[in-house]
Amino acid sequence: MFRLPFRFFAAVLMLAAAALANAAHAAQPxxxxxxxxxxxxxxxxxxxxxxxxxxxxxxxxxxxxxxxxxxxxxxxxxxxxxxxxxxxxxxxxxxxxxxxxxxxxxxxxxxxxxxxxxxxxxxxxxxxxxxxxxxxxxxxxxxxxxxDTDAQEVVRKQPALPVKPIPVHVSGPSSDKVDLLIMGDGYTAAELNKFEADARRLSKYLFSVSPFKERAKDFNVWALAVPTAESGISRPSTGVHRASKLGTRYDIFGSERYVLTLDNRALRDIAQHAPYEFIEILVNNETYGGGGIFGQFSTAAAGNAWANYLFVHEFGHHFAGLADEYYTSPVAYAAASTRMEPWEPNVTALRDPANIKWKRHVKAGTPLPTPWPKAEYEEASRAYQKKRAALRAANRPESEMNALFHDDLEATNALFAGKPGRPLPHRHDVGAFEGANYEATGYYRPAMQCLMFDRSGAFCPVCQDGITEIIDLYAGAAR
The missing domain is CATH 2.60.40.3250 (Peptidase M64, N-terminal domain)
Incomplete structure (x- = not known):
């Protein structure tokens, strides 16, 4: 007896869900x-x-x-x-x-x-x-x-796109869900199946990380890529230049790992053909890199060994406005001259410890600032950053950089685990750990370790709250 494969039925159900979402859209403005x-x-x-x-x-x-x-x-x-x-x-x-x-x-x-x-x-x-x-x-x-959106000069008709968005994870009508659009840049026509696989793989990982895991039914995920003539995107610091559809490239603001597009018109003219509120761009490269701008878009190198981390970390910036909690890596930004309380939910200038913004997570008796092995961490980090710079300067294979990242995370985990029989007293507490927001002093993060601090795999409770608040804004109860 001939039987259709399960994948066929799954595809039919997915397309039916997408049709339902589009039908619901019909009543929308x-x-x-x-x-x-x-x-x-x-x-x-x-x-x-x-x-x-x-x-x-x-x-x-x-x-x-x-x-x-x-x-x-x-x-x-x-x-x-x-x-x-x-x-x-x-x-x-x-x-x-x-x-x-x-x-x-x-x-x-x-x-x-x-x-x-x-x-x-x-x-x-x-x-x-x-x-x-x-x-x-x-x-x-x-x-x-x-x-006046009814004025004569308003643009109402634009060229059709040669490709269609792919439904990756459809939970219901867009009006009731968070719509994430995964876009591809640097994928040739022959690599569009690879793009779809990358989008499915990384979105699946996103929904394995809390609180996205618990709220997966509040999301729709779509994938869209216009093919390019050459594989990959530009990396000017190594003399690599590619004409890509979104204009995404490495070396933004002189930072070799910072990946953004400065061509907003190209981005929006393609993205408008899919339902979206948030965008993550997958670049078809193996070199470590990514970036994220709150409310604009995020990027991640899909072919890198750390793509899972990059996808979720950068999406944390774009989706929830989470700040970077690390402070020893070189960045393109100049240090702030004042210590104003940051708007980001996961860093603080600790101007008023008694009313710290994540007070509800701080156990009674937890000292603020909260002690941690800061000096030992910084000493190890200086050595790590020196090795990292040397690898990039010599344009060494990406496998060596990936191995260095792994060794660095292992060293951090070992340091934070404490000595045998003597665990660090605040290892798993929420407090105010000095060193965050690219600066060693004056800014504090909520936990000793978090996905926004290093390449570990979980968000701290404060970052989880920050993400949940944005999910609720788009897919929660009416406000």
């Missing part, structure tokens, strides 16, 4: 995208409108959750009624420009970056406001523009 330029330097910045676009797909989010109360991001977009000033929509986000302006280059010259904000199409003219955090860490309006 259209998606509006405002493209603009953001230019300036370390001291000042300016904005200018480029265009207003009605995207091909309906709004993927719930209109019952239009207001963001998480206080995340260096920026916030607010859409208000042009006549009454009533708030219709808000979201926090950060930008590539915001990171660039902390680099040494921004003190010497001005640059322009492309940015976009998206929101459900209103039934009236609106004012779109971009807010920035000021010196008091409070939001204030930096730019506003009046937008």
């Amino acid at each position: 259209a998606t509006v995208r405002v493209d603009y330029t953001h230019s300036g330097n370390a001291l000042s910045d300016q904005y200018a409108l480029e265009r207003v676009v009605i995207e091909p797909l309906p709004w993927p989010g719930s209109t019952a959750r239009n207001f963001d109360d998480t206080n995340r991001g260096q920026n916030r977009v607010e859409v208000v009624d042009a006549k009454t000033g009533d708030l219709l929509y808000s979201r926090g986000f950060s930008t590539v420009f915001g990171e660039w302006r902390t680099t040494e280059e921004a003190g010497k010259m001005s640059r322009s970056f492309q940015e976009s904000v998206r929101f459900p199409k209103p039934d009236r003219p609106v004012r779109v406001r971009i807010l920035e955090r000021d010196e008091r860490n409070q939001f204030s309006v930096a730019w506003s523009v009046d937008v």
Whole structure:
């Protein structure tokens, strides 16, 4: 008797779920995208409108959750009624420009970056406001523009895409779920099956890590890649240059492992053909690298031995605005001159220990700051960073770098385990461990070890809370 394979039925069910999601979308408002330029330097910045676009797909989010109360991001977009000033929509986000302006280059010259904000199409003219955090860490309006989404100059029709999004993990209608779009860059036409396999493999790993594991049914995952002529993306520091569809490359801001795209127009014009609220770009490379901008996108080298870690760590930046908790690796950013309380949920300047932002996780009697073997860790880290720099300078095989990363994690685990019969007293406590946010002093992280601190495999309780809050914003009960 002939029997169809299980994979066939699974594919039919997946496509049926996708059809259900699209049907639910039919009642949704259209998606509006405002493209603009953001230019300036370390001291000042300016904005200018480029265009207003009605995207091909309906709004993927719930209109019952239009207001963001998480206080995340260096920026916030607010859409208000042009006549009454009533708030219709808000979201926090950060930008590539915001990171660039902390680099040494921004003190010497001005640059322009492309940015976009998206929101459900209103039934009236609106004012779109971009807010920035000021010196008091409070939001204030930096730019506003009046937008009539029914005006003649609004772009309503764009070329079709030669490929279709692939449903990877569909839990229900987009309006009730978090929609994650995994995009590929540097995959040739012959490698599109590899891209799909990479997207499925890494999304599966994402949902093995708490709290994504427990909330997997609150997500839809889609995959989309436009093939490139050559395999891989540019890595200018080694003389490798590739013409890729998204413009993703290594060596952003002079950091050899930092992978971003600066071509926002290309990114959005492709992404708009799939339902999405969050984007992770998989680059078809083996070299360790990635990046993440809150509310914009994240990236990960899909072919690297540490791709699982890269995918989840960078998504933590993009999805929840989690800060890096490490501080011994070289970065492109200049050190802050003041210790303002960070907006990120998982780092603190500890200005008021009695009211630390993650107070509910701190057990009575836990000292703040919390002792840990900081000096020993830093001594080992200096030696590790020296070896790492030497490997990159000599352009050694990636297998040697991967082995070094493994040895470094093993050494950290051994240090934090303590001596036989003498475990470290606060090894698994939540407290305030000095050293975070790229600085050795003045900033503190919640736990001795976390996925945002090193290449270990779990988020600390505070980071888990930060992620859960964003899941609830997009897929929780109506706010």
